[in-house]
Amino acid sequence: MFSEQKIPNWLFKRAFLTPDRNALMFYNEKWTFNQLKEEAERTAKKLHYRGILKGDRVAVLLNNHAKMVIILHALQLLGCEAVLLNIRLQEQELAFQIKDSEARHLISENELLIEKKEIQLHIPNVILSIEQLEETAEKDFEYVTEFHTDDICTIMYTSGTTGFPKGVLQTYGNHWSSAIGNVLNLGLQENDAWLTAVPLFHISGFSILVRSVLYGIPVVLYDKFDEARINEDLISGKATIMSVVTTMLQRLVNNLGDRSYHPSLRCFLLGGGPAPVSLLEICKSKGIPVFQSYGMTETSSQIVTLSPEDSLEKIGSAGKPLFFSQVKIVTEEGLAEPQEIGEIVVKGPNVTKGYYKREEANEKSFSKDGWFYTGDVGYLDEEGFLFVIDRRSDLIISGGENIYPAEIENVILSHPGILEAAVVGISDEKWGQVPYAFFVEKNGWHVSELELQKLCEEQLAKYKVPKRWIKTSELPKTASNKVMRRRLRELVEKNEWGN
């Protein structure tokens, strides 16, 4: 694996090693690894029949369902690169990514293709719906039985808040080493099953597919996030690990009420940005095992995760880098001291080799010796634990002072009647930017702006207290359930929300 830089086709190898173990569960359907392999082979032969060839780049626009899992594996058997498209994007956003990635084919489904004429113009070759695929004949070809670690497996576009989205190149080696780094941290038990309600087109979801075949454990797949149904599964012991972002965890905990999770549930792997400490404290008090982590599309999922033994003591920290990865904090003066806030810079075999066709961005983000400048803000403590303050793009600069939204949101969320909160920086003639706060009340609560204002004034420097309070019934979110701060800013600036 080192000298040759090859790894076996992971689905084939897993199906050979443990053919009868469960690989995938979707509602009441179930596939063993052997069945998954056979389905992937069949599907690959159909794709090949329709003209998809080894080395082709194929855009994928699909809902989170079992067929998507099968198609993603089929593309690996064919030796195709998959461009994973976010189903919540607008048509022109999709068209941009398809054009930019130079995908030759598109695999989608009728529901998602309807009235999207424009994107079809950008596909030079085959456009195929899963409905058409059903009726397609099969054509034999030579399966890819070994992956080269430097070969591209997937391309995912980052939602970047400024500029055009960039295609992140993820190799087989990136995905593979991410999964290995994870197992050395989280361990691996015979009864493990990974609940997947995050999108497969995001790295949070796709990475679970890789872990599943490497570890020999099932993916318990959901087509959408449904806290009531998921809680039932977690109470009955259907899964032992679940990937979540803050909002999902919040909704699960609210829905859980006085019930308890099955003792075999051993990990909520929490990603997608810093979590409010109040939520982590609630989980701690209820004995809910939350492992904070830090990662992004560019690091092929988590690169920093809290170990089991630190999950309670180091609450609020994202943990330490995985076994084969490194993290440092850089300021304008160079390497930061412990506790000093700066840019989070990472390195490791799970880090992308770059953005597709973005020389300038690559030069800006990657150092010669392999360090990737994330643009995110945080610090390391004396023991080397990472604390993520915020995503740099969310940084609010007001009167020359840096304001990190998460700090303010933590205060607002400490109010017992608040379900969700988001703080964004809004342009201001006097200060450059000022913070505005959006909040969602819990059912049955009525929280006044004055209460929140006082709460913040008590706990925060004056310049950090939101200049405006906007009550709303829900926050706009990305497909991976991160709050879309940019959208909030746009709404205010377009005067759609009482400025």
Place this chain on the structure above:
Amino acid sequence: MFSEQKIPNWLFKRAFLTPDRNALMFYNEKWTFNQLKEEAERTAKKLHYRGILKGDRVAVLLNNHAKMVIILHALQLLGCEAVLLNIRLQEQELAFQIKDSEARHLISENELLIEKKEIQLHIPNVILSIEQLEETAEKDFEYVTEFHTDDICTIMYTSGTTGFPKGVLQTYGNHWSSAIGNVLNLGLQENDAWLTAVPLFHISGFSILVRSVLYGIPVVLYDKFDEARINEDLISGKATIMSVVTTMLQRLVNNLGDRSYHPSLRCFLLGGGPAPVSLLEICKSKGIPVFQSYGMTETSSQIVTLSPEDSLEKIGSAGKPLFFSQVKIVTEEGLAEPQEIGEIVVKGPNVTKGYYKREEANEKSFSKDGWFYTGDVGYLDEEGFLFVIDRRSDLIISGGENIYPAEIENVILSHPGILEAAVVGISDEKWGQVPYAFFVEKNGWHVSELELQKLCEEQLAKYKVPKRWIKTSELPKTASNKVMRRRLRELVEKNEWGN
């Protein structure tokens, strides 16, 4: 790790990630990973003070104790290659390996150095006992913080039954990928602890040290195999995994009697040659979790292991190759069919890059595309499970018929009064070779040759029935508790045992 082919210094990384977890237990002493790192650093500075430099090759002749673990890690901090010497060898055998390996230094202890003047002549530089080391000053130097996967970590001599021993080169990448392959098969639990009563100078023991730092689990170390003490530890739950060879397992099971192991004991990893099915059946009936495996010095420990779910159904099989490894069976006609017996040929990132300075042996044993011809004999069943028949060097050829000793031993061991048995081929004018059987009775039993003769005649082709029966109180064994068949043959041929 792929593009750069570097891995972090595993002890440093582990001590950084989980400094307070237990790393090593030896009798009543205990070291956390942080303490182990500090001890290794201190020891490395002492070795450096005595003149041991980066890149030096260092022979190590030590008993199984905590100091040996520390010294092995210290050598890695220094960037030295360790030549691991078997403490049971005679002086001239040691001298051969030291000369052959071109080791510059020797680290040993007074007890083992006494009256071994000859080997000291072959060491050009430093000869150091651990007793001297205690009193040595420290000298700072730059620790090796990253390992190159192609660099040699250890050299171990194979006990090869014919010709001179050969030094097997084991790289950091070999050890690393062996440990990763193992975790994907056995899993990893928070409470794991690996009981180590096999020698650290053998790959069976050394590989546990690597797993310990990669997984973050303790080594529970023994200086010698003591079934009573080990059973107490396993009954009280002090370890969850133990590496054993057949004889050790046999003695443990006999000693266990009606008692039961702690429920947290989840794996006896059984290596070192095919195990008698009767023993495996006893373990099965007692609920003792035995995972058969197959490996050798050249594969940096196991390369084939039985998965948990197959351990009962496929009793007698060594299992399937680890995730990144491959196995095939080759006969003179080429690739064998399922069930067809032939030579076991393996490939994978854990396989040695070759024997030190043995061009001829390397040419014979390694194919151009990376396959290693083990010389062992076995077959694959229809599902790809490996069954190891015997080590080729033990093959008895009698009147043109192949006789595999293990087959005969299995029959003898099925007699309830037999503790151990070994069959070897003895030169014979008429048949070329004929099988002779050695056997050890259980306490309180008297088993007649006639009984055994009849048992074999009932179950085996005539040419396989031993021509002579030799009762003995114990079988000669290697340090890793494998029966020394060559020694048995020599004894017969020198007429020391009633020929």
